[in-house]
Amino acid sequence: MNSDPRIKQILSQIRKLAPGDLKAGIEAQDDLDAAIAGLDALAEKAEESKDAIKRLHTAQAAALNMMEDAEEFRREAERANDSLTEQQNILSSLNETFVHLGPDYGRNVQLITQACGKTLGAVCALYNRLEGGLLCSIGQWRTPGGFNPVDKPEGHICHDLIRKGKGNGAYIIRNLPETGYYKTDPNVAAYGLKTYIGHAVNCGEQTVGSLCAVFQEDAQLGANEGMIMGMLAKALENEEERWQSYAKLKKTNKDLEATQNASLNIMSDLDRQRKELDKSLQEKEALIREVHHRVKNNMQIISSLLKLQSYSIEDPALKAIFKDCENRIKSMTKVHERLYRTEDLAHIDFGDYIKSLAVDIFHSFKANAARISLAVNAEGVAMPIDTAIPCGLIVNELITNAMKHAFPGDRKGELVIEMKKIEKLTIELIVRDNGVGIPDGLDWRTSKSLGLNLVNSLAGQIHANIDLNREGGTEWRIRFGVKSQE
Ligand SMILES: Nc1ncnc2c1ncn2[C@@H]1O[C@H](COP(=O)(O)OP(=O)(O)OP(=O)(O)O)[C@@H](O)[C@H]1O
Ligand SMILES: [Mg+2]
Numbered sequence: 001m002n003s004d005p006r007i008k009q010i011l012s013q014i015r016k017l018a019p020g021d022l023k024a025g026i027e028a029q030d031d032l033d034a035a036i037a038g039l040d041a042l043a044e045k046a047e048e049s050k051d052a053i054k055r056l057h058t059a060q061a062a063a064l065n066m067m068e069d070a071e072e073f074r075r076e077a078e079r080a081n082d083s084l085t086e087q088q089n090i091l092s093s094l095n096e097t098f099v100h101l102g103p104d105y106g107r108n109v110q111l112i113t114q115a116c117g118k119t120l121g122a123v124c125a126l127y128n129r130l131e132g133g134l135l136c137s138i139g140q141w142r143t144p145g146g147f148n149p150v151d152k153p154e155g156h157i158c159h160d161l162i163r164k165g166k167g168n169g170a171y172i173i174r175n176l177p178e179t180g181y182y183k184t185d186p187n188v189a190a191y192g193l194k195t196y197i198g199h200a201v202n203c204g205e206q207t208v209g210s211l212c213a214v215f216q217e218d219a220q221l222g223a224n225e226g227m228i229m230g231m232l233a234k235a236l237e238n239e240e241e242r243w244q245s246y247a248k249l250k251k252t253n254k255d256l257e258a259t260q261n262a263s264l265n266i267m268s269d270l271d272r273q274r275k276e277l278d279k280s281l282q283e284k285e286a287l288i289r290e291v292h293h294r295v296k297n298n299m300q301i302i303s304s305l306l307k308l309q310s311y312s313i314e315d316p317a318l319k320a321i322f323k324d325c326e327n328r329i330k331s332m333t334k335v336h337e338r339l340y341r342t343e344d345l346a347h348i349d350f351g352d353y354i355k356s357l358a359v360d361i362f363h364s365f366k367a368n369a370a371r372i373s374l375a376v377n378a379e380g381v382a383m384p385i386d387t388a389i390p391c392g393l394i395v396n397e398l399i400t401n402a403m404k405h406a407f408p409g410d411r412k413g414e415l416v417i418e419m420k421k422i423e424k425l426t427i428e429l430i431v432r433d434n435g436v437g438i439p440d441g442l443d444w445r446t447s448k449s450l451g452l453n454l455v456n457s458l459a460g461q462i463h464a465n466i467d468l469n470r471e472g473g474t475e476w477r478i479r480f481g482v483k484s485q486e
Helices: 005-016 022-099 105-120 157-164 186-190 223-311 316-341 350-364 385-406 450-461
Strands: 124-131 134-141 171-173 195-203 206-215 347-349 372-378 382-384 413-423 426-433 465-469 474-481
Touching (some): 005 022, 022 223, 105 124, 105 134, 105 206, 157 195, 157 206, 195 223, 206 223, 223 316, 316 347, 347 350, 347 385, 350 372, 350 382, 350 385, 350 413, 382 385, 385 426, 385 450, 385 474, 450 465
Parallel strands (some): 372 413
Antiparallel strands (some): 124 206, 347 382, 413 426
């Protein structure tokens, strides 16, 4: 029965109605209909509300799911954060190690090995290297007593790792007692090892060693441990490369030192040779000086002999010949005399020589010297012996001729001798007198007399150019070249 209050109200109204009150009944009917219609609308609304509630429930369930997802996500984020913190801690601990690396290769290897063992929480860590065909544990952290650091490499896990050159990641072996290594690697059984993690260490293209950490339990090793091994292996690679460069540098230095020593030896050899040469040169110079001295002495003996001989000659013409000869020898003697006295054994100061020679010849003609004035004007010129002797003989002949023939009787006059450089390597020598002059008919180039003949042939010897000027006496102008001393 419908319990709606409005329907109840309508029904009570109907009961109160007098029978036959149709109008009122119709109205009541209408009201009833309206009420029913209202009820239907309400029912419809109620249905709608039900749907809405259903949707609300669905939405609520979805919201719950989302909340669960969010929670899961939060937990995941927390885990990620933890892992990040752990990685950060690992990195700062590794960084601590790297900061303390110094120039010492051995110490750095120890520090890196220690960081490997400590960071991974291993029982022991090693850096093994193949040296001279043996596997050497050059980096050790917490190795147990009785551990053998140098062993034949065959059978060791690390040796396999080095051979395979697993350069791209960590090499993990679990359940070691169940692997072949239990028998082949002496450390597995001896120390009850269960888990191995290793990483190859390269130097250039070659794998030279392996860094490893071992555990006596079934260690949980993941990406972080792999990353740690990678970073530490990289640090060892840097050490290896630095060490190799250092070894190369050391070798280069040694080579350089050897080259330097060799150069020093060569230099001291050269110095010794130079000293020997100096000594031998000094000996030769002394010898040459001695030779010039002896030649001069012998020539002096010859001129003395001639002089002695001439004392016994009565004939003045013959006496004069002896004197000429003596003077000729003297002019040569003077060259040798000067050579053994000078510093430079190969050259004499020709200007100086000419002056002395002219004065000597001049004074050897005592009788004429009083009537004749002599003027010598000569520049200092260095001249080698092979030019000096012929040139000295030419001058001797020309001065002698002037003294002998230019001023016959009581005739007075002057004799001028000049010598100068007219070019860098050309010398001009002038012997001039204002005497009677060479007889017109005499061609000096074809003269058969000894004096001019000598002048001619000696001039040819030194490639001299001779001009004779017969005006106002006799003027000889001789030009010849001297070799450069450089
Ligand atoms: N300066 C001079 N003045 C004058 N006459 C000269 C002069 N020089 C040379 N003569 C002449 O030329 C000649 C040839 O000279 P040369 O020197 O060849 O022979 P010499 O002096 O006579 O003897 P020697 O062969 O011993 O020198 C001389 O005899 C002399 O007549
Ligand atoms: Mg003469």
